[in-house]
């Protein structure tokens with residue numbers, strides 16, 4: 043019988059529990075700190091921003107956290123997500139490596155972000171928090187939260203980085219289609235936004251600035267919560283469904299753990315989501331997968347940042363997080379079209395990197411898009427500009443294997459679809475893309 047090209051799971055195979063790597067780390071990750079006292083954060087400190095269900099997950103040391111039945115039922119709209127063997131890509135490369143990819147682009151908004159948006163909306167709704175505020179860069183997270191909140195009858199108020207609000211209108215339209223209100227950041231609607239505009243006139247905006255606005259707005263409104271699409275522990279926990287499914291699917295392909303796992307890293311959530319279940323195998327001594335975080339050279343927090351406590355936003359309103367950071371006032375070069383612009387990296391990913399449990403590389407944007415185009419032409423899927431960074435890392439490894447005559451198993455996390463990133467592809471194809 044011919045070998046399969048992709049493996050599906052049944053709906054019953056959607057994980058019943060999220061995986062929390064904190065239970066398995068050899069050393070405990072540093073706690074978040076209160077921005078005023080610099081003491082470890084107490085659960086109550088977050089009550090103005092998050093519902094207790096999510097606060098408990100943020101501090102949880104339990105290995106398995108049950109996924110509420112209602113959330114699993116909504117996950118069925120797009121999960122389990124397929125795992126593909128990239129046979130046509132292997133043939134196009136003429137590589138001796140075996141390449142697999144887990145594709146998250148079939149979700150309602152075309153990325154992994156819905157995996158966390160739905161439970162975040164759910165836990166808020168349980169506690170009667172019917173308005174959510176958030177930030178978004180390219181609009182992937184904002185559209186995921188816009189989709190999730192309307193399921194539970196909540197309203198959604200999104201601050202979008204001004205540069206992308208103006209330059210990439212389609213995801214704003216998607217957010218509005220799902221019923222969200224979208225405001226370019228920095229805006230006049232908040233004190234933080236007005237102060238940032240006074241300090242940085244004509245700023246293109248940044249995720250850190252938009253976070254400040256969304257946090258301020260949520261803190262002012264007792265019926266509102268703030269929602270973050272990456273970085274925090276509870277988001278990382280939600281994304282573990284990706285890797286838990288991929289483990290089962292690789293097994294169905296007859297593979298044990300991959301030799302290499304490549305995923306792109308902005309705030310770290312899709313990387314953690316696919317990688318931490320495999321890292322658990324490494325820690326337990328059952329596997330030795332090399333996990334490689336692929337970040338953009340234009341926002342290289344792991345490879346160039348410092349490991350220290352820093353704010354999650356640009357105005358110092360969020361808790362202090364121990365992470366690899368470029369500084370909370372970091373604004374990436376506006377020529378950078380590849381997404382992944384955040385100044386810091388998820389504390390759990392940062393801890394794993396600091397402990398030597400994963401590796402990181404920085405990829406320039408032309409190399410990323412070149413890899414994305416090769417992938418698209420072979421596999422028929424145009425990957426999200428973010429995902430292109432992971433593909434670039436994987437293709438380099440496949441080429442190295444071919445030269446060395448080895449046949450490693452390479453797993454790529456393809457975090458989303460690039461259908462709304464086509465202007466960036468077009469810029470690349472026309473030869474006009476500057477190399478940031």
Ligand SMILES: *Cc1c(COP(=O)(O)O)cnc(C)c1O
Pocket residue numbers: 152153154155182183271272273306307308309310311312313382426428429457458459
């Ligand atoms: C948001 C996003 C990312 C970056 O965020 P992480 O938290 O690092 O995963 C990567 N890929 C896609 C498709 C995204 O939407």
